[in-house]
Amino acid sequence: MIVMTKDTMQIVREQDVVPFRNRVREYAAKIGMSLVNQTKLITAASELVRNMLKYANGGKVLIEIISKNAQTGVRLTFIDEGPGIANVQQAMQDGFSTGKSLGLGLPGTKRLVNEFDIKSTLGEGTTVTVIHWKNGR
Amino acid sequence: MSTTAQHLQKHRQRIIETWMKNQLTDAALRDDLMSNDELRSQSDELLTALLRAFNSGNFDDVYSSDYDQVIEILNDISITRARQGFSPRETGQYVISLKKAVNEVLEEELKDDPGALYQETRKTDSVLDSLSMITFETFIKGREEVIFRQTDEINEISTPVIRVWDGILALPIIGTLDSARTQIVMENLLQEIVNTGSSIAILDISGVPAVDSLVAQHLIKTVSATRLMGAECIISGIRAEIAQTIVHLGIDLSNIKTKATLASALQLAFSMTNVEVRKINRNAGFKLMK
Ligand SMILES: Nc1ncnc2c1ncn2[C@@H]1O[C@H](COP(=O)(O)OP(=O)(O)OP(=O)(O)O)[C@@H](O)[C@H]1O
Ligand SMILES: [Mg+2]
Numbered sequence: 001m002i003v004m005t006k007d008t009m010q011i012v013r014e015q016d017v018v019p020f021r022n023r024v025r026e027y028a029a030k031i032g033m034s035l036v037n038q039t040k041l042i043t044a045a046s047e048l049v050r051n052m053l054k055y056a057n058g059g060k061v062l063i064e065i066i067s068k069n070a071q072t073g074v075r076l077t078f079i080d081e082g083p084g085i086a087n088v089q090q091a092m093q094d095g096f097s098t099g100k101s102l103g104l105g106l107p108g109t110k111r112l113v114n115e116f117d118i119k120s121t122l123g124e125g126t127t128v129t130v131i132h133w134k135n136g137r
Numbered sequence: 138m139s140t141t142a143q144h145l146q147k148h149r150q151r152i153i154e155t156w157m158k159n160q161l162t163d164a165a166l167r168d169d170l171m172s173n174d175e176l177r178s179q180s181d182e183l184l185t186a187l188l189r190a191f192n193s194g195n196f197d198d199v200y201s202s203d204y205d206q207v208i209e210i211l212n213d214i215s216i217t218r219a220r221q222g223f224s225p226r227e228t229g230q231y232v233i234s235l236k237k238a239v240n241e242v243l244e245e246e247l248k249d250d251p252g253a254l255y256q257e258t259r260k261t262d263s264v265l266d267s268l269s270m271i272t273f274e275t276f277i278k279g280r281e282e283v284i285f286r287q288t289d290e291i292n293e294i295s296t297p298v299i300r301v302w303d304g305i306l307a308l309p310i311i312g313t314l315d316s317a318r319t320q321i322v323m324e325n326l327l328q329e330i331v332n333t334g335s336s337i338a339i340l341d342i343s344g345v346p347a348v349d350s351l352v353a354q355h356l357i358k359t360v361s362a363t364r365l366m367g368a369e370c371i372i373s374g375i376r377a378e379i380a381q382t383i384v385h386l387g388i389d390l391s392n393i394k395t396k397a398t399l400a401s402a403l404q405l406a407f408s409m410t411n412v413e414v415r416k417i418n419r420n421a422g423f424k425l426m427k
Binding site for chain 1: 313315346347348349350351353354377378379381382385386387388
């Protein structure tokens with residue numbers, strides 16, 4: 001896997017969501033991602049960044065354009081130093097929420113993107129990585 | 138009287154002239170935003186206050202009452218400049234070019250006593266640096282105020298409620314539907330339902346770039362609130378890519394009437410209110426008359 005461009009954005013408040021999403025859209029458009037895929041990616045990005053704000057008081061996001069096996073894609077890495085998730089498997093289920101919400105953010109994001117990975121340690125924080133390929137389904 | 142103040146007071150006129158010259162030769166200065174006379178009287182006022190503050194002998198703490206007047210004038214200048222659209226550079230130059238003018242005079246006055254020159258410039262520099270910082274802080278505060286005001290304005294103008302037909306309201310939503318926007322949309326909508334006695338509201342989301350679970354929740358809440366008022370809500374403008382993401386996310390909108398376009402939503406609204414819109418065949422009428 002080759003990383004072609006790298007960018008980081010700090011997310012500390014609600015007002016950072018829209019500029020962040022626009023940045024992701026720019027990168028996706030730059031590699032020629034279709035509108036449907038762009039929309040999937042920024043919706044996923046939106047979910048993860050909102051979780052970061054709501055449950056971990058913010059964090060940072062790494063935005064990268066990557067290339068693997070002649071495929072180009074966008075990789076987003078959401079890193080926070082929040083409370084972490086006690087039971088990741090449970091958090092990944094549709095409808096599970098500790099925030100009186102729909103509980104669709106994490107499982108929905110996983111369905112929206114091509115690759116999804118979550119690592120969380122209680123008391124240390126959570127890192128979610130997603131990849132969406134230019135010609136992803 | 139402090140010696141620094143004495144030196145500077147003696148050459149007050151020269152400081153003003155040099156300062157003005159420094160400001161005017163700076164290529165960045167916007168003479169379109171402020172006249173020379175205005176600039177001069179502003180600078181004059183500030184210098185008077187500054188020399189008075191120097192006179193107190195306090196060169197350490199610009200936040201003490203000795204500097205109240207200086208800071209008040211500076212704040213006023215920065216806020217005004219922020220609103221008028223001056224750049225940070227132009228605003229920063231204001232105090233920095235005063236520092237240059239003060240240094241020039243001190244250098245001239247104390248050219249035979251390097252030790253004293255060093256002492257004096259150190260004192261005045263530290264004050265003027267702090268004032269520079271304050272100018273910046275206030276300038277940014279002024280800009281933020283402008284931004285907040287614009288945000289409010291955008292929120293206001295971007296959520297109109299339109300009476301498209303007797304008993305039918307339309308709300309085009311443009312931009313992201315965050316919590317604050319939803320509140321405004323909901324209030325405007327419910328108020329208009331009461332005012333007009335409408336029974337149908339069309340929420341058009343063609344201008345919403347992405348529907349994530351938060352936006353969806355806000356939409357669902359707005360629909361519920363509309364129903365509580367005895368009216369029905371149709372969501373229109375769901376583009377193909379948005380429809381796909383909603384499905385993948387797993388958001389259930391099956392209890393809500395949705396349409397792809399505003400036109401088809403309007404058609405549905407007509408049929409719900411028993412209104413029929415037909416094309417009139419004028420040619421046929423014409424033939425009949427013949
Ligand atoms: N970055 C995070 N740090 C700590 N806990 C998190 C984080 N992200 C998610 N969680 C936990 O995982 C749960 C599930 O998250 P998910 O995004 O699926 O649902 P939600 O945020 O509760 O609701 P929705 O996203 O549908 O509005 C959250 O309720 C929260 O307890
Ligand atoms: Mg969530």
